Amino acid sequence: MNHAIETLDLGKRYPVPRRYRDLLLRPFSSERRTALEGVSLQLKKGELAGLLGRNGAGKTTLIKILCTLVLPSSGQAFVNGYDVVRDQRAARRSIGFVVSEERSFYWRLTGRQNLGFFATLNNLSGAERDTRIRKVIRLVGLEAHADRMFKDYSSGMKQRLAIARGLLTDPEILFLDEPTKSLDPLIAREVRDLIKGVLVSDQGHSAILATNNLKEAEDLFDHVTILDEGRVLASRPRSEMRALLSGGDNHRIRVRTARGELERLLPSLGVLGFEVEIADSVESGDRHELQITSTAEGLRISELIERMVGAGIEVESCVALEPTLDEIFTRIVERRTRDAA
Amino acid sequence: MRSSPASWSGELATRLRKPLAFLHKDFLSNASYKLAFIGQFFNIVFISLSYFFLARLFELSDSPHLERYGGDYFSFVLIGVACGSYLEIALRSFSQSIRDAQMLGTLEALLVTQTEIPTLILSASAYSFIVTSLRMFVFFLLGVLALGFQVEGANYFGALLMLGLTIVSFSSIGIISASFIMVFKRGDPFSWFFTNSSWLLGGVYFPISVLPDWLERVSYLLPITYSLEGMRLALLKGYSLGDLLPTALPLVVFALVMVPASLWIFQRAVVRAKADGTLTQY
Numbered sequence: 001m002n003h004a005i006e007t008l009d010l011g012k013r014y015p016v017p018r019r020y021r022d023l024l025l026r027p028f029s030s031e032r033r034t035a036l037e038g039v040s041l042q043l044k045k046g047e048l049a050g051l052l053g054r055n056g057a058g059k060t061t062l063i064k065i066l067c068t069l070v071l072p073s074s075g076q077a078f079v080n081g082y083d084v085v086r087d088q089r090a091a092r093r094s095i096g097f098v099v100s101e102e103r104s105f106y107w108r109l110t111g112r113q114n115l116g117f118f119a120t121l122n123n124l125s126g127a128e129r130d131t132r133i134r135k136v137i138r139l140v141g142l143e144a145h146a147d148r149m150f151k152d153y154s155s156g157m158k159q160r161l162a163i164a165r166g167l168l169t170d171p172e173i174l175f176l177d178e179p180t181k182s183l184d185p186l187i188a189r190e191v192r193d194l195i196k197g198v199l200v201s202d203q204g205h206s207a208i209l210a211t212n213n214l215k216e217a218e219d220l221f222d223h224v225t226i227l228d229e230g231r232v233l234a235s236r237p238r239s240e241m242r243a244l245l246s247g248g249d250n251h252r253i254r255v256r257t258a259r260g261e262l263e264r265l266l267p268s269l270g271v272l273g274f275e276v277e278i279a280d281s282v283e284s285g286d287r288h289e290l291q292i293t294s295t296a297e298g299l300r301i302s303e304l305i306e307r308m309v310g311a312g313i314e315v316e317s318c319v320a321l322e323p324t325l326d327e328i329f330t331r332i333v334e335r336r337t338r339d340a341a
Numbered sequence: 342m343r344s345s346p347a348s349w350s351g352e353l354a355t356r357l358r359k360p361l362a363f364l365h366k367d368f369l370s371n372a373s374y375k376l377a378f379i380g381q382f383f384n385i386v387f388i389s390l391s392y393f394f395l396a397r398l399f400e401l402s403d404s405p406h407l408e409r410y411g412g413d414y415f416s417f418v419l420i421g422v423a424c425g426s427y428l429e430i431a432l433r434s435f436s437q438s439i440r441d442a443q444m445l446g447t448l449e450a451l452l453v454t455q456t457e458i459p460t461l462i463l464s465a466s467a468y469s470f471i472v473t474s475l476r477m478f479v480f481f482l483l484g485v486l487a488l489g490f491q492v493e494g495a496n497y498f499g500a501l502l503m504l505g506l507t508i509v510s511f512s513s514i515g516i517i518s519a520s521f522i523m524v525f526k527r528g529d530p531f532s533w534f535f536t537n538s539s540w541l542l543g544g545v546y547f548p549i550s551v552l553p554d555w556l557e558r559v560s561y562l563l564p565i566t567y568s569l570e571g572m573r574l575a576l577l578k579g580y581s582l583g584d585l586l587p588t589a590l591p592l593v594v595f596a597l598v599m600v601p602a603s604l605w606i607f608q609r610a611v612v613r614a615k616a617d618g619t620l621t622q623y
Contacts, residue, residue: 069453071616117363123455123456125355
């Protein structure tokens with residue numbers, strides 16, 4: 001079996017809390033809010049897969065269903081091949097869940113005592129338990145602080161301990177819900193390096209990480225799933241995300257023409273469906289850079305360059321720019337919002 | 342194939358490992374609040390003295406209602422308050438353990454471990470029962486050594502048996518109470534009803550024979566009435582196990598019906614909370 005997780009037409013609808021008036025006037029009616037709808041996903045083992053979406057997109061609901069904390073309303077979900085509704089115990093044996101909530105530990109116990117408690121609840125005992133605790137403490141770099149009370153930990157140390165707890169059972173799949181939320185940029189980078197470099201690359205765990213941080217997604221993910229309003233807008237390897245954009249290719253053209261002349265000539269070119277913008281920040285004498293964005297599929301940048309040259313603009317270079325995940329995400333979500341409207 | 346004592350003790354150790362982990366964790370947490378930890382035993386002195394002086398007032402009236410229990414009000418009320426404490430802790434501790442975990446933010450982390458929810462709830466309540474037992478031990482010790490609590494000829498084994506039945510019976514009500522908290526988060530009518538009716542009608546502070554006839558009949562619907570009667574007759578009158586049977590039997594029936602029912606209700610409550618997505622909300 002190659003899939004760490006697989007969902008088939010998964011849906012979740014939460015009951016909407018009713019007001020006193022509704023309880024009186026319509027006691028038997030029930031209103032529901034859709035959190036997930038028709039989510040079908042397949043995420044491979046050994047990858048760091050990302051769930052990317054705005055707040056309220058359904059990322060946490062999806063992770064909670066996969067961790068057996070919430071029951072789906074429709075469809076099916078499998079973790080490591082186990083049905084999360086019918087085989088909850090087996091599914092839980094395959095996973096580690098890194099809770100981003102700082103308060104999920106006992107503050108007046110040390111880090112080691114906290115791990116000892118959760119290790120016992122995960123059926124570890126004796127020498128095996130102690131060895132495993134030592135190993136995960138070393139893995140997350142908390143050796144020097146393991147015997148300090150949790151209440152004295154910094155935010156970064158708390159997050160590391162949460163990751164250590166998720167690793168206690170050496171799970172095949174690790175779920176992380178916004179693990180760098182509320183961390184300063186430096187510590188967030190350390191945690192990201194730990195996840196990508198140590199847990200996935202060295203230790204071979206599969207990891208599913210939810211975030212709304214596009215920079216984080218850019219740095220980390222092998223596979224990206226974009227969720228919005230409970231639906232999957234895209235799910236594919238990070239390297240193939242660009243193919244989702246119809247149009248939207250970016251180029252940067254360096255020209256050597258006086259600014260005034262450029263401003264006069266550009267509108268007269270008829271820009272063939274390209275958006276052309278002078279990037280003032282790099283202006284230097286007669287040298288200018290133009291930011292070119294195609295607005296539709298199949299537009300040819302060479303045609304635009306030919307016209308520019310024909311009009312007397314001296315073109316020095318042209319570079320194709322890869323769209324960032326930020327741009328891809330923004331455009332996909334904007335397109336969906338536009339379609340929905 | 343018969344299992345050897347070694348494998349039997351190994352199995353027991355495995356089963357006890359999780360409750361012991363909770364006890365250890367709760368002890369470490371509570372012991373770190375040193376003043377509160379020690380202070381909880383001091384108020385026992387004040388409670389004992391209050392009942393001791395109250396008892397001296399009743400001694401003068403020589404109430405016939407107390408004859409069945411040896412005539413000493415202090416001994417009577419000491420057992421009543423001890424049993425009442427177990428009732429309260431059984432009714433409150435299960436729902437409190439859920440609510441504490443929701444408020445502390447540890448519930449999600451507990452629920453994704455390889456421990457089933459009933460084990461989590463029962464283990465999380467173990468510390469409260471042990472601390473209550475310790476407090477009651479100090480309570481009785483103080484009564485016996487300093488305040489004249491009468492225990493000559495007591496049937497301790499019978500009293501412990503009644504105590505065990507009491508805890509199991511009360512716990513089933515506590516588990517139903519926890520089911521309410523799991524689904525509705527607050528406002529548990531079950532616990533409210535049982536606590537108030539038990540303290541009023543169960544015979545904690547006074548023998549139920551002082552109640553009007555119709556209320557006395559109502560009091561026999563409450564398990565605490567049988568618990569108190571059995572404990573008092575075992576400790577104050579030295580009743581044998583055979584003599585205690587009519588008092589113990591209603592508790593056994595209550596436990597046999599209510600324990601499985603409460604666990605079933607609790608499982609349903611968990612499924613409902615998971616379906617509503619409110620498992621960790623408070």
